[in-house]
Amino acid sequence: MTKNILDDNELRILLKKINSIVMIGVSASPLRASFFVARYFVLRGISVIPINPNYEGEKLWGERVLGKISDIDPDKRVDLIDIFRPSKEVPNIVEDTIKYLKPLGCKTVWMQIGIKNNKAALIAKNNGMNVIMDKCPKIENQRLFGELRVAGFNTRIISSKIDL
Numbered sequence: 316m317t318k319n320i321l322d323d324n325e326l327r328i329l330l331k332k333i334n335s336i337v338m339i340g341v342s343a344s345p346l347r348a349s350f351f352v353a354r355y356f357v358l359r360g361i362s363v364i365p366i367n368p369n370y371e372g373e374k375l376w377g378e379r380v381l382g383k384i385s386d387i388d389p390d391k392r393v394d395l396i397d398i399f400r401p402s403k404e405v406p407n408i409v410e411d412t413i414k415y416l417k418p419l420g421c422k423t424v425w426m427q428i429g430i431k432n433n434k435a436a437l438i439a440k441n442n443g444m445n446v447i448m449d450k451c452p453k454i455e456n457q458r459l460f461g462e463l464r465v466a467g468f469n470t471r472i473i474s475s476k477i478d479l
């Protein structure tokens with residue numbers, strides 16, 4: 316079984332360096348987790364490239380929603396892909412990520428809470444990518460930078476300001 320191998324310090328560094336995220340399976344409904352996760356990062360100045368064939372051509376947060384990974388402009392820079400799709404779909408998404416996003420700088424495959432696929436994780440790792448499964452980058456960002464305490468979570472972080 317493949318495990319998440321990044322510790323909190325490595326995750327903190329990774330999250331601090333993110334400028335752009337491809338969010339596959341994003342929803343236009345503010346009631347869906349993929350919507351508010353994307354919005355969270357957009358409000359922090361991080362570019363979110365939304366992908367969902369059901370909303371293709373619509374605009375979310377000023378970005379045109381794309382139908383598939385291969386539709387991303389080859390001049391774009393991508394740091395991370397966040398996957399909001401069923402676990403069984405992840406191997407194909409990882410193959411497309413390696414083919415289309417790795418050349419754009421993508422170094423991390425992130426599978427959302429409840430999404431795990433060891434085969435896909437191994438493929439990504441064998442291609443030099445970081446893999447995070449069954450976690451949410453929004454929650455991890457809030458946990459590691461002290462934001463969750465406002466929601467009543469004990470993060471064991473005294474200050475919301477961390478210098479690296």
